[in-house]
Amino acid sequence: MKVDVGKKILSANEEYAVRNSRLLAEHKIFCLNMISSPGSGKTTILTRTINKSKDKLRIGVIEGDIQTDLDAEKIRATDAPVVQINTEGGCHLLAVQVSGALANLPVGDLDLIFIENVGNLVCPSAFELGEAGKIVVLSVAEGDDKPAKYPAIFAKSKVLLINKIDLLEVSGQVDFDIERAKADARKLNKGIEIFPVSAKTGEGFADWCDWLIESIKNARGK
Amino acid sequence: MKVDVGKKILSANEEYAVRNSRLLAEHKIFCLNMISSPGSGKTTILTRTINKSKDKLRIGVIEGDIQTDLDAEKIRATDAPVVQINTEGGCHLLAVQVSGALANLPVGDLDLIFIENVGNLVCPSAFELGEAGKIVVLSVAEGDDKPAKYPAIFAKSKVLLINKIDLLEVSGQVDFDIERAKADARKLNKGIEIFPVSAKTGEGFADWCDWLIESIKNARGK
Numbered sequence: 542m543k544v545d546v547g548k549k550i551l552s553a554n555e556e557y558a559v560r561n562s563r564l565l566a567e568h569k570i571f572c573l574n575m576i577s578s579p580g581s582g583k584t585t586i587l588t589r590t591i592n593k594s595k596d597k598l599r600i601g602v603i604e605g606d607i608q609t610d611l612d613a614e615k616i617r618a619t620d621a622p623v624v625q626i627n628t629e630g631g632c633h634l635l636a637v638q639v640s641g642a643l644a645n646l647p648v649g650d651l652d653l654i655f656i657e658n659v660g661n662l663v664c665p666s667a668f669e670l671g672e673a674g675k676i677v678v679l680s681v682a683e684g685d686d687k688p689a690k691y692p693a694i695f696a697k698s699k700v701l702l703i704n705k706i707d708l709l710e711v712s713g714q715v716d717f718d719i720e721r722a723k724a725d726a727r728k729l730n731k732g733i734e735i736f737p738v739s740a741k742t743g744e745g746f747a748d749w750c751d752w753l754i755e756s757i758k759n760a761r762g763k
Numbered sequence: 764m765k766v767d768v769g770k771k772i773l774s775a776n777e778e779y780a781v782r783n784s785r786l787l788a789e790h791k792i793f794c795l796n797m798i799s800s801p802g803s804g805k806t807t808i809l810t811r812t813i814n815k816s817k818d819k820l821r822i823g824v825i826e827g828d829i830q831t832d833l834d835a836e837k838i839r840a841t842d843a844p845v846v847q848i849n850t851e852g853g854c855h856l857l858a859v860q861v862s863g864a865l866a867n868l869p870v871g872d873l874d875l876i877f878i879e880n881v882g883n884l885v886c887p888s889a890f891e892l893g894e895a896g897k898i899v900v901l902s903v904a905e906g907d908d909k910p911a912k913y914p915a916i917f918a919k920s921k922v923l924l925i926n927k928i929d930l931l932e933v934s935g936q937v938d939f940d941i942e943r944a945k946a947d948a949r950k951l952n953k954g955i956e957i958f959p960v961s962a963k964t965g966e967g968f969a970d971w972c973d974w975l976i977e978s979i980k981n982a983r984g985k
Contacts, residue, residue, distance in 0.1 A: 578800040578912060579884050580905025607885065609912050630887040630915065632854070660913070661885050662801050663854040664830065669767060682904030682927065683802025689883070690831050693852065705904065711933050 544703070554668055557636030561671025564643060571656045571757045574670050576694050577678035580658030581703040585740035586678065587655055588762045591619045593743075594750050598757070602652065603642040603656045605634040622646055622649075633665040636656050640671075652757055662687070666694040673760060674699035681705050681717040689726035696729040700736065702749065707739040776890055783893025784913075786865060787876070793979045796892050798916055799900035800909075801882030803925040806834045806901065807962035809877055811879045813841045816972050820979070825864040825878045827856040834879065844868055855887040856880050862893075876981055884909070888916040895982060896921035903927050903939040910947035915935030918951040922958065924971065929961040 546659055565572050576584050584604075591600050602623040604613040607759040613625035626634060639656060646654065656672060658665040666675070677698040679687055688695045695701065703722060708715045723735050734752060738745035765830040787794050806826075808866050813822050824845040826835040835847035848856060861878060868876065880887040880892060886898070899920040901909055904927055910917040917923065925944060930937045945957050954976060960967035 577884070578802060578905075579909055580800060580902070606912055608914055609908075611908055611912065630881075630885075659885065661802070661854075661872070661883060663852075663881065663883050664886065680802070680904060682902060683800075683929070686831075686833055687801055690828055690833065692830055708904070708930070708936060711936060714930060714933060 546620045548661060554636045557640050558669040558671040561636055561640055561643060564648065565671060565673075568648045568651070568699070569761055570648060570651050570654055571753075571760050572656065573674055573676050573699075574656045574665075574672035575676045575678060576658045576662070576665045576698070577660065578680070578683060581660075581678045581680040581683065582740045583657050583660070583678055584615050584691070586704060586738070587657060588615055588619050588741060589740050589746060590655075590750060590753070591616070591621045593746055594753065597750075597754060599650055599652045601646045601648075601651045601654045603634075603639060603654065604736065605638070605657055605659045607659060622651070628659055632659060632661050633667060633668050634670060636670050636692045640659045642722060653753065662694060664698055673756075676700045676702060678702045678704055679722065681706055681708050681715050681719070684716075685718045685722040685725075688729060692729050695726045695733070698730065698733060700734045700749075701726050703735065704740055705735040706737045706744060707742050724731075771953055776858045780891040780893040783858055783862055783865060785893075786870065787893060787895075790870045790873070791983055792876055793871050793975075793982050794878065794892075795896055795898050795921075796880060796887075796896045797898045797900060798880045798884070798887045798920070799882065800884045800902070800905060801883075803881070803900045803905065804904040804962045805879050805900055806837050808924060808926060808960070809843050809879060810837055810959035811965060811968060812877075812972060812975070813838070813843045816975065819870055819957060819972075819976060820826050821871075821874045823868045823873045823876045825856075825861060825868070825876065826861070827879055827881045827963045829853065829881060844873075850881055854883050854885075855890050856892060857890060858892045873892050875975065884913045884916060888919055895978075898922045898924060900924045900926055901944065903930050903937050903941075906938075907940045907944040907947075910944055910951060914951050916955060917948045917955070920952065920955060922956045922974070923948050925957065925959040926962055928959045928966060929964050 610625040616623040638655040736749045834845040838845040897920040
């Protein structure tokens, strides 16, 4: 019986995910589901990405948080359209919640939607939201062993953003072997794109934003 | 029906939690359930705590991880007894898993058992394991807004360890208002003990280890 109930919940989520994916395709919107531990810098990555790409991309954001709209406020300051979802304790976003959020975004006017999932490196990886791909963010302060210890999300993501690389420049401050993290991620996922970035200083954002523009072009070419 | 199934699972976990709690009480063992995001420094805190308290406390460790026994290996290097639980994808430890681990620890020879939960600031807070209390660890690299954004675990913990405070000394490197984090945690939990520490340099460990010894004395006095 446990199995049946689990199956039913998963299919309900999948149904909404398919519905979201169709709506996004109709409007030619590229959608990325951003997943990481709490405090890896997802929101700061988004505000810098939006500000850097303002002339080239029309970006909207769906913010998933357990409580507060602190992150949505930061996105609002960039003038990008944003919808906040509060899960009230829920450890991941569901496709039905994203469906509601999409209804409140100006989908006719957007090229790209980022979904910032709840800060959790485990559960969100199991729930499709209708996205074109997942982005996993790993801060160097979290340690280079995270791809080995939390493999699911690294195996499923299109892109790994290794954030806070500015901390590596302060000698001895943070022990993080960037080559080990890259190698472990590629062992799980041969095709994963990896961009080392600093959302604080902007380092690495040229390559990451070029990848976004290129991916949107390729998706539309299909 | 969803509610019934949920209830049943919770009670099975609670049953094992009560059983663990009784076993620990019989052996006069103080047990702490350590919870945090991935990469906040739980294992390094444990190795330093064990090494610093070697002459005063006999400490055992139960390591919870999704995959690998990398953390257990680090504990083993201190000579403390350790049992690794691999959850194989599970986002939190269950009391039944801890029960199995306790059967493999020398409970007659221990004063204190640390359970290092899976790195996840959300789900583990909802599952009692039979512990005397929860410890939440927050690294300054994760940001001072985490108590407000992930309130459940801060509301339930006996102790908040604010780790990696060495990063605050590098001016401008990490933005973290320690007074804001403390105030937000105390808003949720008036009695929470807060220790700012650096598992890397050892700063703050004298107070934290004194608290452990005092708490064990108090628990035995009851």
